[in-house]
Each structure stands twice: as C-alpha cells, then as structure tokens.
Amino acid sequence: MTVAAAVALWHRAHFYKAIVCVVLALIAIQYLLSGVIDRRSIETIFTINATRPAVLGIPYDSTVSTVSPCDNSSRYMYVCSSIYTSGGDLSANDTIRDDVATSEITAEIPRYADRTYRHHPRGLIIYGPVTVASILGNENNATATILLWGGDRGNSNLSKIESARPTRNTYIVGSSQESSTANATNGTIVPPCPLIPPNLVGPLAVSKSPPELAAIEKAFTEVKPGGRGYPSDCIARYRVAIVIPFRDRPQHLQALLYNLHPMLLRQQIDYQIFVVEQQGNGAFNRAMLMNVGYVEALKERPFDCFIFHDVDLLPEDDRNLYTCPEQPRHMSVAVDKFKYRLPYTDLFGGVSAMLREHFRLVNGFSNVFWGWGGEDDDMANRIKARGLHISRYPANVARYKMLTHKKEKANPKRYEYLKTGKKRFSTDGLTNLQYELVDKQKPKLYTWLLVKLTAPQPS
Numbered sequence: 001m002t003v004a005a006a007v008a009l010w011h012r013a014h015f016y017k018a019i020v021c022v023v024l025a026l027i028a029i030q031y032l033l034s035g036v037i038d039r040r041s042i043e044t045i046f047t048i049n050a051t052r053p054a055v056l057g058i059p060y061d062s063t064v065s066t067v068s069p070c071d072n073s074s075r076y077m078y079v080c081s082s083i084y085t086s087g088g089d090l091s092a093n094d095t096i097r098d099d100v101a102t103s104e105i106t107a108e109i110p111r112y113a114d115r116t117y118r119h120h121p122r123g124l125i126i127y128g129p130v131t132v133a134s135i136l137g138n139e140n141n142a143t144a145t146i147l148l149w150g151g152d153r154g155n156s157n158l159s160k161i162e163s164a165r166p167t168r169n170t171y172i173v174g175s176s177q178e179s180s181t182a183n184a185t186n187g188t189i190v191p192p193c194p195l196i197p198p199n200l201v202g203p204l205a206v207s208k209s210p211p212e213l214a215a216i217e218k219a220f221t222e223v224k225p226g227g228r229g230y231p232s233d234c235i236a237r238y239r240v241a242i243v244i245p246f247r248d249r250p251q252h253l254q255a256l257l258y259n260l261h262p263m264l265l266r267q268q269i270d271y272q273i274f275v276v277e278q279q280g281n282g283a284f285n286r287a288m289l290m291n292v293g294y295v296e297a298l299k300e301r302p303f304d305c306f307i308f309h310d311v312d313l314l315p316e317d318d319r320n321l322y323t324c325p326e327q328p329r330h331m332s333v334a335v336d337k338f339k340y341r342l343p344y345t346d347l348f349g350g351v352s353a354m355l356r357e358h359f360r361l362v363n364g365f366s367n368v369f370w371g372w373g374g375e376d377d378d379m380a381n382r383i384k385a386r387g388l389h390i391s392r393y394p395a396n397v398a399r400y401k402m403l404t405h406k407k408e409k410a411n412p413k414r415y416e417y418l419k420t421g422k423k424r425f426s427t428d429g430l431t432n433l434q435y436e437l438v439d440k441q442k443p444k445l446y447t448w449l450l451v452k453l454t455a456p457q458p459s
Helices: 005-039 102-107 132-136 140-144 213-219 248-266 285-301 356-361 373-383 414-419
Strands: 077-079 118-122 123-127 171-172 188-190 241-247 269-280 303-307 313-315 351-355 398-404 433-440 448-453
Touching: 077 356, 213 248, 241 248, 241 285, 248 269, 248 313, 269 285, 285 303, 285 373, 285 448, 303 356, 351 356, 373 414
Parallel strands: 241 269, 241 303, 269 448
Antiparallel strands: 077 123, 118 123, 171 188, 303 351, 313 398, 433 448
C-alpha cells in the first residue's frame, strides 16, 4: 500500500467516525430535550369531524372543590374519575370504594377499538386518536369514560384522598348549582358536564349587526341577571369570569354579547361577564381595568380562571373553548384584520385566559400603560419570567372578527416601560392597584362596573 493510499484510508476512517459522533450527539440532544419539546406551547383541540385527537382530562386538587383540566399532550389522554360500589346510578346509600387499585380500574372503562391502555400514577392513559366520535359513540358510557382519576403525581395511596374529592358520575347539588357537595336529601343528583360539550357547531355565523338590546335580553332566557350562565342539566367543570375593559363603545358591546352568550351556553361552563368601564375622558388604561375586573369578580365568587376580552373581537368558532387553561392561553390567534395570521410569537392581546393562581403569580397587568399599546407585551414578559408559557389553540379554531373602530391614542412611553418592566413585576400590578368603584349594576346580560382609576404613586 502506498503512502497516499494509507493517508486516504486514514482520512476516510476519521470521516466516518465524525459522522457517527454527530449522529450520536443528535440522538443525545433529542433525548435530553424530549421533555421540553413535549411541553409544547400549542394546545391541541378536537374538531367536530373528529379528525384531530381530543386531548382532555382532569386532575385532582385537594385544595379546591371543583375540577380543573389535566396536563395536555398530543399523544395521550388522561381520563379522570372515582370508582363506586354501585354499578349503576349513585344513590344516597352508595359508598365510595377507596380500596380499588389502579390496575382494577380498567374494567370500569368502556373499550375503544384500536386503542392501547397503560396505567399511570395520575390515572389511566388511553393511547391513540381519542376523538369526539369515539367518545360519544356509546351514549350510555360517555359520561363514565370522561372522568377517571387515579391519584396525584406524588401520591400512590389512593385511599387517603378518595373521600376528599368530588364523585365520579354524580354531583349532589341544590337548585342554585352553587355547591357540588350539598346533602343528597336536600338536592337533586346532577351529573358533571361532559368534557366535550355535545352541542358545539364549529364555525359560526358572526353577526356584526345585532337586534335591539331588549330583544336580545328577551331571547336569552337562560342567562341570569348580571350576565351569568350555566348548564341546567349538568354541573359545569369551570367557573369562568369574562372581563371586558370598556369605554364609549355600546354598539360593540351589544354585538359581542349577542354573539358570545349563545356560544358560552353551548360550552357548558359556569360563566359571568363583567364589563369594567373607565370613568371620565382621560387616557384609557385597559390593563388597570382588567386588574379591577379580577379583584371585583372575586368578590362575587371564587372563579377558577379569567378571560380578558376586548370588546371588538367576535369569536368565529365555538370549539374555541372558554375554559380554564393549564398554561396562560392566548385565544385570539387568528383575526381577520391580520389576515388570520399571528402577528408575532409573544402576542397576548385581544382575548386571553389565565388561571386565578397564575394571574396572582404574575401580579396581574402593569398599571403604567395609559393609552394604547404595551400592556399585553408586558404581560407576556411577566408570564415568561415566572416560568410559564403562552399556549394557543390551532389557528383554524381560534378565529375572530374585529369590529371597526377609531384607534386609541398610543402611549409614547410604552417601549420604555417594556424595556424596564422586569424591575417592576413584583411592585406594579395587583399590589399597587388604586381605584374607586363608582357604581355597580347587574342588568340582564352583564355585570357593569364603573370605576375611577388613580395612577399609582411611584414606589
């Protein structure tokens, strides 16, 4: 072998070694990042034609009496529930079985064709495309399928927590639906609402020219005074406060209420709409109004989450569920004004949803943004600074039409405030909110709060 041939062979050997090293490095990186990649910021959602997987579930939280959503994943579905001694409907004499091991739960679950099952400390995981059709295919078993829960992450002893949580297929409530733990002898037995509302229609015919307010109030018989709605035949899984910052747009408000109420009723949530109006003609502070809505709404009821909703955005699809998200959810992903495209990744304006605990964690919105712009980007920064991330539904579902309006005067200092916002996260927001509640009324379609805002004093 010549020297040249030996050198060429040596070079080829090193070349192949380099390729192998690169491949192994990529595999290692994929393995290390798989957990991060799986926590994607895009929340999946079912579709009416059952072409997308339904990713749903409910974890147990011993600190609250209501049910909240499980962690979402695109590959599996958590099914949460309790197990009873009775094989049929629950009666006042039935007792909860707290001696059931997780491995025994499978027999209680209706089988799906072409599905695989695996037990997990947090419940039974059903692998495969669990769609609307597969869940609702068996009407008798639909409710039993939707709720199964086997424990929390760090607790393998199910018996210690079984009696503390709501029951599986039945909640015992009074006629007001305010409590899910009322005495069976004084109330009626009402099942929890299905995770997938059965009456959704998908794309909506949005009306920008609603009828007169009196006609709307007469038509919406299911809406209670103060703009509250809830299902009559099941217990809602979420208590949702919808906060609308408002001033001088009565036609927009009327159009939003006309389009929003029917959709929310079909979604079977326990909701209440709060319209927070700023008094006077000074610079508009949308962020402060949303902070006020959060504080005042909690004086009414312990809402699970809050949806902050611009008055000029009308939802186009009722599969865009106004439910409580695991991570802060930007809901107005695709708006007609922007050609149904997301303008930029960190956008959190328009319509957004946050858990009560998350809103408190980030200290609410900043109070310094007087005039148009900046407050939503500041909130996005707060979310990331607290280790949370912005989640979204697919753009073909999270669609809105924007009503035309005169643009508000921009805040000339918004970029400066954004740049220095991190220094104020803990001191600027709910902690220094100052306002006066001038008036509060409860007409048929919403709870109206008239407030006088006071600029917080520098700390």
